[in-house]
Amino acid sequence: MAVVCIEFMNLCYIKQCYLSISSSILSSKMMEELVSSAFGFLIVIASIFCYSLIFKKPSKETALLPPGPRGLPILGYLPFLSTNLHHQFTELAHRYGPIYRIWLGKKLCLVINSPSLIKEVVRDQDMILANHDAPVAGLIATYGGLDIVWSPNGPYWRDMRKLFVRELLSNNNLEASYKLRKDEVRKAIRNVYTKIGTSIEIGELAFVTEFNVVLNLLWGGTIDGDKRDKVGAEFHKVATKVVDLIGKPNISDFFPVLARFDIQGIAKEMKNCLPHIDGILDNVINERMKMDSGGGEEDNRKDFLKILLELKEKNTSINLIQIKAILMDIVVGGTDTTATTVEWVMTEILRNPDVMKRVQQEITNVVGINNSVEEFHVAKRKYLYAIVKETFRLHPPLPLLVPRISSES
Numbered sequence: 001m002a003v004v005c006i007e008f009m010n011l012c013y014i015k016q017c018y019l020s021i022s023s024s025i026l027s028s029k030m031m032e033e034l035v036s037s038a039f040g041f042l043i044v045i046a047s048i049f050c051y052s053l054i055f056k057k058p059s060k061e062t063a064l065l066p067p068g069p070r071g072l073p074i075l076g077y078l079p080f081l082s083t084n085l086h087h088q089f090t091e092l093a094h095r096y097g098p099i100y101r102i103w104l105g106k107k108l109c110l111v112i113n114s115p116s117l118i119k120e121v122v123r124d125q126d127m128i129l130a131n132h133d134a135p136v137a138g139l140i141a142t143y144g145g146l147d148i149v150w151s152p153n154g155p156y157w158r159d160m161r162k163l164f165v166r167e168l169l170s171n172n173n174l175e176a177s178y179k180l181r182k183d184e185v186r187k188a189i190r191n192v193y194t195k196i197g198t199s200i201e202i203g204e205l206a207f208v209t210e211f212n213v214v215l216n217l218l219w220g221g222t223i224d225g226d227k228r229d230k231v232g233a234e235f236h237k238v239a240t241k242v243v244d245l246i247g248k249p250n251i252s253d254f255f256p257v258l259a260r261f262d263i264q265g266i267a268k269e270m271k272n273c274l275p276h277i278d279g280i281l282d283n284v285i286n287e288r289m290k291m292d293s294g295g296g297e298e299d300n301r302k303d304f305l306k307i308l309l310e311l312k313e314k315n316t317s318i319n320l321i322q323i324k325a326i327l328m329d330i331v332v333g334g335t336d337t338t339a340t341t342v343e344w345v346m347t348e349i350l351r352n353p354d355v356m357k358r359v360q361q362e363i364t365n366v367v368g369i370n371n372s373v374e375e376f377h378v379a380k381r382k383y384l385y386a387i388v389k390e391t392f393r394l395h396p397p398l399p400l401l402v403p404r405i406s407s408e409s
C-alpha cells in the first residue's frame with residue numbers, strides 16, 4: 001500500500017527525493033557513504049542538441065564547454081557507457097567536477113552532479129531548461145508530444161500540468177479514488193497469500209499490481225468485472241510494448257539525421273501499437289460518455305477519465321486527443337518506474353536482515369498485527385520512507401532521469 005501512495009504524491013516529491021535523503025533515519029555509515037558519493041544519483045542531464053559542432057575545429061563555443069571525457073569520433077562516449085550509469089557518472093564527476101560534458105552520438109550532454117547546480121537547473125533557470133528531450137518513440141506514443149512530459153514549456157504545457165496536478169492529483173480526487181486503489185492492492189495481497197511457501201517473482205507481481213492500480217484509477221469506475229479484466233489484459237500487452245519501446249536506446253535519438261531510416265524499426269513498431277492503444281482508449285471513453293449521458297445516480301467511484309471528461313465539458317480547450325495523451329503519460333510514467341522501485345526496495349530489504357526486522361517492527365507498531373496497511377499509515381512509516389529514498393539513490397529507475405533540453409544557448 002505504501003508504494004501506491006508514493007506514486008501519487010505530488011511530482012515535487014519525485015524531484016525532492018532525488019535532492020534530499022532523510023538524515024535522521026540513516027545510520028552514520030550510510031551518511032558517510034551518502035556524503036562521499038554525494039549526489040551520485042542526482043544526475044540531471046541537460047541535453048543540448050548540437051548538430052554540427054563535433055566535426056568542426058574547436059570554436060569559441062566549444063572552448064567554453066565544461067571539461068569531460070574524450071569519446072570516439074561520431075559515436076562520442078556511447079561505446080563506453082556501462083550498465084550502472086549512475087555509478088559511472090559519479091566516477092566521472094570525481095574526475096571532471098560537478099559539471100562535465102559528454103557526447104552521446106550527435107548529442108552534447110551536460111551532466112550535473114551537485115545540489116547547487118541541480119537547484120539552478122530545476123529552479124533558478126527552470127524557464128530555459130524546462131523542456132525535455134523527447135525520444136522518437138515517446139513522441140509517437142503521445143500523439144506528437146501532446147502530453148505533459150514532452151510538450152514544450154509554454155501555455156499549453158502549463159495548462160496540462162495544472163490540470164494534472166490540481167485536478168487529477170488533488171487531495172479530493174485522490175481520496176475519491178482511494179477505493180479503486182485499495183481493491184487492487186487487496187487483490188494482490190490475497191494473491192500472495194495463496195502462494196505462501198512458494199517463490200514469487202516480485203518484479204512481475206509489482207508490475208501487474210501497479211498496472212492494475214493505474215488502470216483502476218484511470219477507468220476503474222467506468223468498466224467493471226470481467227470486462228475490466230479483458231480490457232486490462234489487452235491494454236497490458238500493448239502498454240508493456242510501448243513502455244519497452246520508449247525505454248530502448250534508439251540510434252535515431254542519438255543521431256537525429258538517421259531518424260528517417262529508423263534503423264532498429266522502433267518508430268515502425270510504435271506506429272503499429274498506436275491504433276491498438278487508440279482503439280482501446282476510444283472504447284473506454286465512449287463507455288464513460290454513454291454512462292454519463294445516461295443520467296443515472298452520481299457515481300461516487302470517480303476515476304480520472306470521468307474527471308477529465310467533466311473538465312472537457314467545462315473547458316472546451318481540452319480535446320479527446322489531449323485526454324488520451326495524458327492517460328498515456330500516467331500509464332507510461334507510472335507503471336514501470338514504480339514497479340522497478342518496489343522490486344529494488346524488496347531486494348534491498350531481503351539482502352539486509354536487520355533492515356527487514358526494523359521494517360517489520362515498524363509495521364507492527366504503526367499498523368498492528370492483524371490490521372491491513374492503509375494509505376494513511378504511510379506518513380507514520382518513517383523508516384520505510386527512508387528505505388524508499390535510499391533505494392532511489394542506489395537504484396534510480398531512470399538513471400538519466402528524463403533529460404532536459406536547453407531552449408537557449
Ligand code: HEM
Nearest residue numbers: 007014148149161329330333334337338341397398401402
Ligand atoms: C518511481 C516513480 C517515478 C519516477 C522515478 C519518475 C521520474 C520522473 C522524472 C525524473 C521526471 C522529470 C522531472 C523533471 O525534469 O523535472 C518525471 C516527470 C513526469 N512524471 Fe514521473 N516518475 C515516477 C512516477 C510517476 C507517476 C506515478 C506518474 C503519473 C501518475 C508520473 C508522471 C510524470 C509526468 C506527467 C511528468 C512530467 C512533469 C512535468 O513536465 O512537469 N511519474 N518523472
